[in-house]
Amino acid sequence: MNPGSKAPVQSKTAAVPGVRPVRTAASLIVLRDGAASGRGLEVLMLRRAEKEADQNSGASVFPGGTVDTHDPAMHASCCGLDDAAASLRLAVPANGLDYYVAAVRECFEEAGLLFASDVSDVPGALVPLDALPDSERAALRHAAEQGSDALLHMCRERGWQLAVDRLRYFSHWLTPPGMPRRFDTRFFVALAPQAQTPSADTRETVECLWLTPVEALSEQRALKLMNVTRRILEQLRSFDTAQACIDAAQALREVPMIMPRVANGKTGRQPVNPWEPAYEEVGRLDPDGHGQCHHTLEPGLVVRLSPHVLRVTTGAQAECNSYLVGGGEGNAWALIDPPADAAALAAVHAAAPGEIRWTLRTGDAAQGASDVLDLGGSTLKAVQSSGVNAWLLEEERMLFSGNATRADIARLPEPIDWIAPAQGFLRTRAEPMQPLLKPT
Structure with a gap:
């Protein structure tokens, strides 16, 4: 981190082609x-x-x-x-x-x-x-x-x-x-x-x-x-x-x-520390540090979170997210939490790689006629428990949580690896590392 450019020195990590020692x-x-x-x-x-x-x-x-x-x-x-x-x-x-x-x-x-x-x-x-x-x-x-x-x-x-x-x-x-x-x-x-x-x-x-x-x-x-x-x-x-x-x-x-990570944003390429909101998402999408991710969310930003999930950020101040989920057989997609603004909604539709066949919302007391949607190879399941009304992409264990808190989500019995909130970045279920180390 602060070492000088003195050489040569012993490396405790074996060199691997294409990987920096x-x-x-x-x-x-x-x-x-x-x-x-x-x-x-x-x-x-x-x-x-x-x-x-x-x-x-x-x-x-x-x-x-x-x-x-x-x-x-x-x-x-x-x-x-x-x-x-x-x-x-x-x-x-x-x-x-x-x-x-x-x-x-x-x-x-x-x-x-x-x-x-x-x-x-x-x-x-x-x-x-x-x-x-x-x-x-x-x-x-x-x-x-x-x-x-x-x-x-x-x-x-x-x-x-x-x-x-x-x-x-x-x-x-x-x-x-x-x-x-x-x-x-x-x-x-x-x-x-x-x-x-x-x-x-x-x-x-x-x-x-x-x-x-x-x-x-x-x-x-x-x-x-x-x-x-x-x-x-x-x-x-x-x-x-x-x-x-x-x-x-x-x-x-x-x-x-x-271990920080690096990501791009309005201020250019920046380190992202483990306690910062973008850290977990950057680790998932860009583990090798190619600088392909963002450390800030901006209106109109479209990010592919996985082969079956796209996020479109539409809120200028609140960083509101809408999600497009699908892309399986038939290339049909579900839109989760569409924006109320007509221009923003048009931008979400423009970002969709295929037909938007379902429109879903988190927080609804009743999700609709079916609690399970077959997206042609992937499955969305309605989750209504402990005050949480959300949608779960079962194959990826990704929960589209709306505005549910981390404490609310922790009480859910379903296996969840990733949380896709209505505001902010993709994150894991676990609590993030604290910014400062303190004696115990």
């Missing part, structure tokens, strides 16, 4: 409490260098990058956390400690902050890098940036250990399908080390800023923010102090993976 990555969100009274929590933001073919070019991000092939060798040089405990925390079978190592290493390379302790010095205290001569600090950082096992040799020679126990697992994001490069990224939070001053490396990063989340999100700052960065900053905005965020991360029992 997913690279494992880690990012460290460094926090502190502002020195000025009342500023509260501040987060370290890095501005990435402008580079071609880099989807994060010029963006303001947290330090981070891909897991390196040399990171597993650092396990013996970590303190306070072993691979078994790290893997359990990240819910992976093994090599969970690789992510912690990568987060520490990338933070040192990109921001000049090293989460490491001197085993011969004060127990648990982090190395005071600012006490070293400038030339020595620069040499250590340059060596680590070479992407070899320099960090391993540095720790062994100086008696340092990576203080991975200072990191708290906070968030897990997977880049949407269809993006040029995809990353499976674990985000950690940690308090900024004392006696260390962050600085850009001038190669991957060109600026370091301590900002409150509100400042980082403000239109006045006009930072270029990737979707994941913006959403995490919105989470951080709810914490008054850096320690409060650390404590909340420690209290999280599980950290679900969040």
Whole structure:
């Protein structure tokens, strides 16, 4: 998500022809409490260098990058956390400690902050890098940036250990399908080390800023923010102090993976997050991320939801939907919830691929002469239960629900996989993921 364009790195996903590989990555969100009274929590933001073919070019991000092939060798040089405990925390079978190592290493390379302790010095205290001569600090950082096992040799020679126990697992994001490069990224939070001053490396990063989340999100700052960065900053905005965020991360029992999707709309191609209305529909219609779906509904928009279902959006403000269901033998169609406006109704008829033989409405107390309609290979069944008056396309388990609430639909005994509402997008029966992760 925030990883730089460093290469080459090990991919934990086997390459498949025509499928973009997913690279494992880690990012460290460094926090502190502002020195000025009342500023509260501040987060370290890095501005990435402008580079071609880099989807994060010029963006303001947290330090981070891909897991390196040399990171597993650092396990013996970590303190306070072993691979078994790290893997359990990240819910992976093994090599969970690789992510912690990568987060520490990338933070040192990109921001000049090293989460490491001197085993011969004060127990648990982090190395005071600012006490070293400038030339020595620069040499250590340059060596680590070479992407070899320099960090391993540095720790062994100086008696340092990576203080991975200072990191708290906070968030897990997977880049949407269809993006040029995809990353499976674990985000950690940690308090900024004392006696260390962050600085850009001038190669991957060109600026370091301590900002409150509100400042980082403000239109006045006009930072270029990737979707994941913006959403995490919105989470951080709810914490008054850096320690409060650390404590909340420690209290999280599980950290679900969040994978946005991409879709088109009036504002162009945009990420759609799991808690947004269009998410489930985009996943059904465009699972590979070709950008063929919409994240907004507009009057006159016709969408084929399946070989047997078309949706026509007719309401300018209310996003009212009419559905055409059929297309089987004889190419006969049923129109569910026709619009009252004559022009809109004409548009629905124009969108029909064949004859509209039945006109049905949700919410009717009596659906008509028959409770079951044979559409020439597919079947519409009237559903009248628990206050819900709807139509069910049995073969696809798709319910045309009208204005029934999700709670109303949850009480229905019929097997339902998809809900086609009178307003909004196609969705599943389950509750959507919540926008912000909270401790339990």
